[in-house]
Amino acid sequence: MATKASTSAARLMMAPAVTLLLGWMLVPLTMTLYFSFADYRPLRGVFEPWIGFDNYARFTSSGSFWDAIWATLIMVGAILAITVTLGILLALLLDKPIFGQGVVRILVIAPFFVMPTVSALVWKNMMMDPVNGVLSHVFRFFGATPFDWLTQAPLTSIILIVSWQWLPFATLILLTAIQSLDGEQLEAAEMDGAPPLKRFWFIILPHLARAITIVILIQTIFLLGIFAEIFVTTQGSFGTRTLTYLVFQRVLESQNVGLGSAGGIIAVILANIVAIFLMRAVGKNLDA
Amino acid sequence: MARAASTRSRIGWTALAWGIGFLMFFPILWTVLTSFKTEAEAIAAPPSFLFFDWTLENYGIVQERSDYMRYLWNSVIIAGGSTLLGIIVAVPAAWAMAFVPGRFTKDILMWMLSTKMLPAVGVLYPIYLICIQLGVLDNRAALIIILMLINLPIIVWMLYTYFKEIPGEILEAARMDGATLKSEILYVLTPMAIPGIASTVLLNFILAWNEAFWTLNLTSVDAAPLTAFIASYSSPEGLFFAKLSAASTMAIAPILILGWFSQKQLVRGLTFGAVK
Numbered sequence: 001m002a003t004k005a006s007t008s009a010a011r012l013m014m015a016p017a018v019t020l021l022l023g024w025m026l027v028p029l030t031m032t033l034y035f036s037f038a039d040y041r042p043l044r045g046v047f048e049p050w051i052g053f054d055n056y057a058r059f060t061s062s063g064s065f066w067d068a069i070w071a072t073l074i075m076v077g078a079i080l081a082i083t084v085t086l087g088i089l090l091a092l093l094l095d096k097p098i099f100g101q102g103v104v105r106i107l108v109i110a111p112f113f114v115m116p117t118v119s120a121l122v123w124k125n126m127m128m129d130p131v132n133g134v135l136s137h138v139f140r141f142f143g144a145t146p147f148d149w150l151t152q153a154p155l156t157s158i159i160l161i162v163s164w165q166w167l168p169f170a171t172l173i174l175l176t177a178i179q180s181l182d183g184e185q186l187e188a189a190e191m192d193g194a195p196p197l198k199r200f201w202f203i204i205l206p207h208l209a210r211a212i213t214i215v216i217l218i219q220t221i222f223l224l225g226i227f228a229e230i231f232v233t234t235q236g237s238f239g240t241r242t243l244t245y246l247v248f249q250r251v252l253e254s255q256n257v258g259l260g261s262a263g264g265i266i267a268v269i270l271a272n273i274v275a276i277f278l279m280r281a282v283g284k285n286l287d288a
Numbered sequence: 289m290a291r292a293a294s295t296r297s298r299i300g301w302t303a304l305a306w307g308i309g310f311l312m313f314f315p316i317l318w319t320v321l322t323s324f325k326t327e328a329e330a331i332a333a334p335p336s337f338l339f340f341d342w343t344l345e346n347y348g349i350v351q352e353r354s355d356y357m358r359y360l361w362n363s364v365i366i367a368g369g370s371t372l373l374g375i376i377v378a379v380p381a382a383w384a385m386a387f388v389p390g391r392f393t394k395d396i397l398m399w400m401l402s403t404k405m406l407p408a409v410g411v412l413y414p415i416y417l418i419c420i421q422l423g424v425l426d427n428r429a430a431l432i433i434i435l436m437l438i439n440l441p442i443i444v445w446m447l448y449t450y451f452k453e454i455p456g457e458i459l460e461a462a463r464m465d466g467a468t469l470k471s472e473i474l475y476v477l478t479p480m481a482i483p484g485i486a487s488t489v490l491l492n493f494i495l496a497w498n499e500a501f502w503t504l505n506l507t508s509v510d511a512a513p514l515t516a517f518i519a520s521y522s523s524p525e526g527l528f529f530a531k532l533s534a535a536s537t538m539a540i541a542p543i544l545i546l547g548w549f550s551q552k553q554l555v556r557g558l559t560f561g562a563v564k
Contacts, residue, residue: 006388007390009384010385010388011384013380013384014396016377017378017380017440021440024403024440028411028414028418029411029414031413031417032414035414093305098301098302101305104309108309109548110544111312111316113543113548114498114540115498115500115515119315121519121532121536122318125532126318126529126533132335132529140333141334167312168312172551172554173563177563221405225409225501231504243409247410247412252505264407264410267409274405281562282401283398
């Protein structure tokens with residue numbers, strides 16, 4: 001159907017976007033790869049272009065690397081568990097016939113639109129502050145000793161903050177998926193006397209499987225890059241240094257560019273493993 | 289009987305849903321309320337929920353002391369500029385992929401998606417270095433371009449899924465009626481494409497407004513948007529709770545309002561059309 005002229009016009013129309021993205025991807029990534037094999041410490045004026053895999057060896061053999069991997073895994077895993085579980089429950093709740101559904105939905109979704117630096121600071125100061133935080137007031141009200149969240153349970157605190165930010169996303173997507181469920185099937189199951197839990201397990205959950213997969217994959221991509229929330233709360237101390245944050249510190253704070261770049265390449269590889277699965281899930285939909 | 293039970297259960301679900309909605313919204317509500325308190329009232333124990341002397345002084349102080357308007361303006365310029373630029377680059381591309389699909393269209397789309405998954409920290413230093421070399425560290429134009437590039441895959445994808453829904457038969461019908469390519473684009477396609485483009489603009493403006501990796505790492509004073517401005521409050525100095533709240537409220541209010549209009553687009557845009 002497409003003529004030759006329209007095909008070449010189409011190529012021309014795609015060219016700017018493709019060229020820009022290609023440049024954006026290739027140029028800096030090539031530089032990072034190049035630096036990762038160099039001893040490059042600009043503050044000390046050191047630049048040795050080829051030291052083999054030394055940076056990789058040093059980066060992966062340091063204790064902070066494994067701590068960072070561990071912190072990253074716990075953080076991403078916990079946030080995923082919380083947001084997906086609560087997201088399913090909330091989506092089911094919002095799907096019920098409730099009064100003022102539109103308003104409730106707005107209230108639930110709002111945290112997603114709060115910029116990361118604001119949500120981190122609001123939680124740190126307004127909610128979790130050991131003296132003036134709302135949580136401390138609540139603790140005191142019930143006669144418990146207030147708790148210094150960000151020093152005594154830093155990882156949990158950040159998990160809480162980020163879960164609050166991403167729960168709306170999971171809820172919204174799962175709600176969209178639930179609403180596309182065929183109501184007749186559920187009614188038929190109800191008539192046949194299937195109890196709610198069974199209806200959930202055998203009809204709703206399988207229907208949601210795809211949406212859940214997508215939520216998990218997309219959130220993982222974004223969560224691997226959590227930055228601002230750590231930057232304004234703990235600055236990576238007390239076991240909250242994720243891989244992203246560790247690389248940031250090596251590259252910009254201590255300006256050990258070679259070492260940091262090796263870490264950056266490792267982060268790219270890890271993210272790509274997740275990305276492959278996400279692309280499969282999205283790609284399947286593209287034919288339909 | 290059954291009807292009574294269902295009304296009762298509806299009230300029950302409603303109460304539960306409102307309770308949870310309130311809890312989710314509470315940190316935002318509390319921040320907004322605190323922004324209208326005096327610093328002394330902001331740290332009063334036990335805190336007062338609504339019955340305090342409402343004041344606007346914090347907003348004045350924040351503006352006066354930190355030149356809030358400049359950061360706001362930077363946010364508007366950076367988010368708006370990168371969205372506009374992204375649309376200009378992406379519309380032709382998405383258009384071509386939707387209406388003249390070739391053998392590699394799908395591969396190109398998937399590849400674009402894959403660039404979005406590149407962790408920013410992996411290219412942090414090269415971008416930082418390039419900005420220094422070009423003398424554009426802490427520069428709005430540089431941030432506009434960078435944010436445009438990181439959001440470009442989402443823009444192309446969103447537009448593509450919208451354009452894809454425009455039925456091709458309409459084009460053929462217009463052609464049969466003797467429409468030229470120009471009038472075809474102007475009178476047939478554009479009106480049908482506008483809602484999709486508008487949704488894309490909305491979502492990407494929000495994403496760019498809230499972006500907090502590049503804006504934190506590549507700005508200091510001149511080009512710093514609200515994300516960086518708020519981060520400067522991370523080390524408390526004296527009485528600052530009410531002022532922090534006022535600054536936060538101002539930073540999130542415009543985007544909360546826009547966000548409420550964009551719930552549907554959010555799902556489509558951030559799942560790359562996989563969930564609609």
